[in-house]
Amino acid sequence: MLFFSFALRAFGDCPTRQLFSDLEIVKKIDDEIKDHLPLVINYQTQGGYFTMPSARTFDAGLFGLGFSYVPPYHIWSQAFQFFNHLETVGNYWVFNGVMDPVFGHMGFGDSADRAANIKLIFLRKEDGFPFMPDFAIGWNDFLGSQRFRSFYAVATQEFLTYDLEATLGWGTGRMKGFYGGLAWTPFRKYNTFLQALTLVAEYDANDYKRHVHEHPGGRKVDSRINVGAQYTLWNLFRFSGSTLRGNQLAGSLALSYDLGNTRGFIPKIYDPAPYSFPTDTQPIGPIRSRQELACDLAYAFQEQGFDLYRLYLIPEEGGKDQLWLKVVNLRYREEEKVRERIEYVLAHLAPSNIARITVVTESDGIPVQEYRFRLEDLRRFASGRLGADEFLVIAPPEEVSKTPNDYDAAQLYQRKKPMWVFTFRPWFQSYLGSSRGKFKYEVGFLLNQEGYLLDQIYYNITGAYTAKSSTVHLMSQDILNPSRIINVRTDSILYSQSNSIHLTQAFLQKSWNLGLGWFSRLAFGYFEQAYAGAALETLYYPVRTNWAVGFEIATLLKRSYYGIGFERKARQYTDDGFVFFPYTGLQYFVNFHYQLKPLNLDFNIKVGQFLARDKGIRVEGGRTFASGLRVGLWYTLTNAADHVNGDRYYDKGFSISVPFDLFLNKSSRTRIGYAMSAWLRDCGAISATGRTLYPTLFWDRYNDRPTFY
Known part of the structure; x- marks a missing residue:
């Protein structure tokens, strides 16, 4: 015992x-x-209840759209979560029944206001303190006219045992004093359609009676307790309804989707598996000729989504020769996938009497980087005896070496770049806040022809057809705040109104990899609908670095509103009306680029002269998510004396770039871009000048989870 x-x-x-x-x-x-309770969002698409915010929010990468009927307002909302601890929301408030005093009779209708909201979450449950409440501070409507401006501090605690969430906050501005909220999800633990139903009550701290910008029809308050419910369907749609001020009913519909982390809407069923069969490692000789090797590699690369353009055999002493290849990636967005597929092809098809293989990848006519593999390492990788990360350390990307010449190597394969490539795609352009309507648009399609002349010079010809437009009666100047600097952008609507068919681009470009991390390009022609000219750019961007620096300069002519001619003069608004004077555009910049790779952040800075001859700096920051989605913000400071509503205006806005293959059943390198400025003004304006160097190299070298920081 x-x-x-x-x-x-x-x-x-x-x-x-x-x-x-x-x-x-x-x-x-x-x-x-x-473990979480369902997230409740308010009528502004913030983490919150009905009118009040909470300290909770979405996860990074989530994109949301919403519409709310909050009498006497209609609120349109767009939300995006840059980080787990940063919530950003944009609102468009419409004052129902209150005609805009200036533009209402011109077609604008009811008065409206744009608002930008931000919330900083200092403490989240996911930070490792489940017993502590989430804590956040935020600013509502902190830009522009700031009619609904508020600052608040708020704490939210989840009581999972009781399926209950409680919030206590304090605000100033439109919010006045303390507020609170309760959310109860009684059926959360039951497998029923009511599982996603949350009952909500809040104490509304908005100062409806004394807030100076409040809608006249929304000042009466019978009760500050709003009660209602939210129902979440498929974790995609949120339906909310509640009482409001004790005398009204309000409701909303919101759509939220994790666009930053999605694998795509359609499985990539047409992407081939990494190459594995047939295997042929016979040495080059009587049994396997040089021509057979070239055909094997060309067909295998084509099957994997690449084009093989050059193949050289470089003799070496001892009978162990080298191969040198140049390939173009046609399909994959991430460099690690490109590398992996190249490695598998070579591991299964490289002859046994080859010691080393050099592979150069090219994009938009620019040799980007090269890989130098030993055959024994390729074999070990394919058999699983060498991991991908280990292989990357042994054979990292390198600067591009010189192409072998005919005296030192035998060319086994050569393919010319395509001369004619036609594409057809939809086209859309929008205008928000015009004096003749809250939202105006143009929709049509683009027909593009591109290719290479003499296998060296890239060309692009793009035509646009406008099928439907609501911009016909728009004016080309701001009635209240006419731009008093050179009109380089505020007259852009005149190009759209001139004709339904436009030649938007027709230019030539030659790019070079000068070696040791230096790149350069020359471009000439019609760069965009409004400008044509000549451009020179130089960039220093070494392989395996997270920074780059460059210089660009372009001399530009302003295109005629009709046809393909040029305007010799530009207009400028003065106290005596518009005056016209000779104008030739000159823009030049020193460019700085930096990547914070652990967070997938990138920063781009331009310092120099802009189109309207104003000098200053433009700063842009963006984040790229696992799905390939990139969302960016920019802000420009120049010496242009541009004023909007009595305040000095500096150009600012946002951009979004979405991988097209999110909507396809196979991988694609194509991206869909959209950008919008806060106002269409002339300060900080930049003309397109062809295919710039840094974006080409950035996306060709991009990895979501990089090994080298």
């Missing part, structure tokens, strides 16, 4: 038993951190 007691005690103190006990505790903590 004594021995049994000792053995039991010894087993109880066993390190293995303690390890499993610790792992169970860790799992329990992780489960508590990940």
